[in-house]
Amino acid sequence: MNIFKTPFRSLCVVCILVLGGVCNSSAIAQQQVSSRVDVSWNRFYDYDEVTQIIHDLVDAYPELLTLESLGKSELGRDMWLITLNNSKTGPAGDKPAMYIDGNVHGNEIQATETVLYSIWYLTKSFGQVDQLTELIDRVAFYFVPSLNPDGRAEWFANPNTPHSARTGQRPTDNDFDGLLDEDGPDDLDGDGHITRMWKFDTNGRYRRNELDPRIIERAPEGVQGELSRLGSEGIDNDGDGRVNEDGPGGYDMNRNWASDWQPNYIQYGAGQFPFDSKETNAIAQFILKHPNIAAGQSYHNTGGMLLRGPGADYLENLYSRSDRSVYDKLGDAGEDLLPYYDYMVIHADLYTVHGGFVNWMAEGLGIVSFTNEIWTNSRMMPDPDREFSAEERMRWQDRMLFGQTFTDYTEYDHPTHGKVLIGGGTKYSSRVTPPFMLEEGCHRNFAFTMFHATNMPEIQYKWVGIEQLDSTLWEVTVEIENTKIIPTRLGLAAKKNIGLPDLLTLEGVDVVLAGTVSDRFDRTIDPVEHRPSMLLLNNGIRGNSTNTYRFLVSGAKGDTVKLAYRAEKARDISMQFTLEAGENAPSNE
Numbered sequence: 001m002n003i004f005k006t007p008f009r010s011l012c013v014v015c016i017l018v019l020g021g022v023c024n025s026s027a028i029a030q031q032q033v034s035s036r037v038d039v040s041w042n043r044f045y046d047y048d049e050v051t052q053i054i055h056d057l058v059d060a061y062p063e064l065l066t067l068e069s070l071g072k073s074e075l076g077r078d079m080w081l082i083t084l085n086n087s088k089t090g091p092a093g094d095k096p097a098m099y100i101d102g103n104v105h106g107n108e109i110q111a112t113e114t115v116l117y118s119i120w121y122l123t124k125s126f127g128q129v130d131q132l133t134e135l136i137d138r139v140a141f142y143f144v145p146s147l148n149p150d151g152r153a154e155w156f157a158n159p160n161t162p163h164s165a166r167t168g169q170r171p172t173d174n175d176f177d178g179l180l181d182e183d184g185p186d187d188l189d190g191d192g193h194i195t196r197m198w199k200f201d202t203n204g205r206y207r208r209n210e211l212d213p214r215i216i217e218r219a220p221e222g223v224q225g226e227l228s229r230l231g232s233e234g235i236d237n238d239g240d241g242r243v244n245e246d247g248p249g250g251y252d253m254n255r256n257w258a259s260d261w262q263p264n265y266i267q268y269g270a271g272q273f274p275f276d277s278k279e280t281n282a283i284a285q286f287i288l289k290h291p292n293i294a295a296g297q298s299y300h301n302t303g304g305m306l307l308r309g310p311g312a313d314y315l316e317n318l319y320s321r322s323d324r325s326v327y328d329k330l331g332d333a334g335e336d337l338l339p340y341y342d343y344m345v346i347h348a349d350l351y352t353v354h355g356g357f358v359n360w361m362a363e364g365l366g367i368v369s370f371t372n373e374i375w376t377n378s379r380m381m382p383d384p385d386r387e388f389s390a391e392e393r394m395r396w397q398d399r400m401l402f403g404q405t406f407t408d409y410t411e412y413d414h415p416t417h418g419k420v421l422i423g424g425g426t427k428y429s430s431r432v433t434p435p436f437m438l439e440e441g442c443h444r445n446f447a448f449t450m451f452h453a454t455n456m457p458e459i460q461y462k463w464v465g466i467e468q469l470d471s472t473l474w475e476v477t478v479e480i481e482n483t484k485i486i487p488t489r490l491g492l493a494a495k496k497n498i499g500l501p502d503l504l505t506l507e508g509v510d511v512v513l514a515g516t517v518s519d520r521f522d523r524t525i526d527p528v529e530h531r532p533s534m535l536l537l538n539n540g541i542r543g544n545s546t547n548t549y550r551f552l553v554s555g556a557k558g559d560t561v562k563l564a565y566r567a568e569k570a571r572d573i574s575m576q577f578t579l580e581a582g583e584n585a586p587s588n589e
Contacts, residue, residue: 045116051080213409260354308369328343525550
């Protein structure tokens with residue numbers, strides 16, 4: 001039985017037996033909070049199965065979920081978008097929302113399962129788990145389980161390496177010979193995977209390990225090697241002297257976004273222009289139409305990282321000190337929730353990325369966004385801090401994974417290179433979460449994402465004071481608090497004029513003068529020049545902080561006054577009161 005892809009709704013017992021107490025605790029919790037849809041989270045699902053799970057969830061939870069297709073992929077597959085919202089507490093568009101996607105790279109398969117798990121866990125928890133119920137009542141979620149359905153389908157259906165099928169599947173001329181996708185990898189040994197090729201070479205630099213011939217290693221100094229590296233398994237299909245240089249697709253949809261996009265000669269895989277693929281264009285159109293999106297999560301597959309922008313060092317000054325503080329508070333919590341993950345800045349701690357998705361969300365749209373790189377070998381190894389030899393690693397994988405991620409080397413008569421060795425790690429090796437650990441990885445990433453979502457801005461009236469200055473002149477002072485980490489408007493958005501400023505209005509009486517004050521005891525005021533009844537607040541309200549505003553109004557005692565605060569990335573609030581000297585207990589509507 002192949003545990004990487006087994007019949008639907010199976011193998012629960014495998015996870016329980018292997019993980020012991022951890023998985024048993026999870027199983028007990030799930031018995032207490034059951035779902036209307038039975039899904040096994042210890043296996044992977046191809047595109048058709050993913051589509052079925054989506055429809056099953058939407059059909060089972062019509063009070064929370066709605067489904068739409070954002071359009072067709074390059075090869076005609078639906079790009080599913082699931083909206084999770086409790087309509088009884090208001091339309092999704094009136095609430096702060098989180099956008100969550102996965103699988104922009106086709107080979108990053110566990111990203112899709114993590115998105116599906118998030119939908120599954122939220123729906124089954126509604127009305128059962130207080131924290132998640134309160135969250136669902138307050139915010140909305142937009143889920144895209146697979147941004148690259150063509151790449152996912154290609155990875156499952158055909159022989160691939162752990163790294164191939166990353167691209168979209170629009171035919172592309174990668175070797176500039178006028179032909180499209182004419183020289184991709186070939187499964188010469190018929191094992192269903194694209195592994196490695198080694199040429200027998202008396203002047204080679206590599207040899208087979210004396211203790212374990214499955215390990216090919218650099219020959220020690222003074223010892224002549226017998227093998228030379230040939231790369232991935234394949235032949236020269238187009239006769240140009242190169243192997244596997246023009247396989248399916250050949251562009252990177254995570255380099256195709258508008259912020260800091262660079263052409264292909266600077267950023268490989270960028271495409272002809274931003275949003276030139278059907279998939280990225282569809283996602284961009286959706287996000288641009290939903291300015292209430294205040295947080296973003298994009299799931300990828302390997303490295304054990306929580307990544308934020310910028311992708312290039314020259315953009316570092318876009319991130320203000322206050323914005324960096326927001327990311328740090330969220331990222332530090334992520335490191336606590338995700339063992340062996342590191343919170344990192346893309347350009348500083350990884351490498352330069354131009355035109356990346358989370359960079360576009362953050363730098364182009366003012367949305368607090370992270371990339372989660374889900375798998376890391378440290379999660380599985382018995383002692384992540386110990387340096388294991390190659391022999392120890394192979395022996396340990398034999399005992400834990402039973403050889404399912406490795407094809408033994410066999411000889412093959414290659415038409416160009418003569419006798420070669422073919423074998424090595426399968427497409428399930430190195431980047432893909434072992435199925436028995438999949439559910440834990442899904443849940444930990446889900447937990448961090450929910451912490452992120454919980455900290456989307458929430459504003460409330462904290463205090464209102466009214467003082468009568470003469471027979472018709474009144475002073476109205478109001479404190480408005482943001483109780484969450486994320487501000488109603490990032491400093492980057494304020495600096496670049498992204499989106500609409502927040503707006504505080506006072507209606508019902510004539511406003512003579514209005515502006516901000518440092519606190520309720522401050523007698524000075526920084527007045528606005530025009531339309532004092534409408535305060536445009538470019539900087540919004542920072543996270544976990546309170547802003548104070550003051551209005552001088554003309555009216556009679558007992559007049560009804562209405563205050564309203566509007567923000568694109570927070571739920572609007574309003575309150576009514578009468579002109580009576582004293583303090584008012586706010587009533588947030």
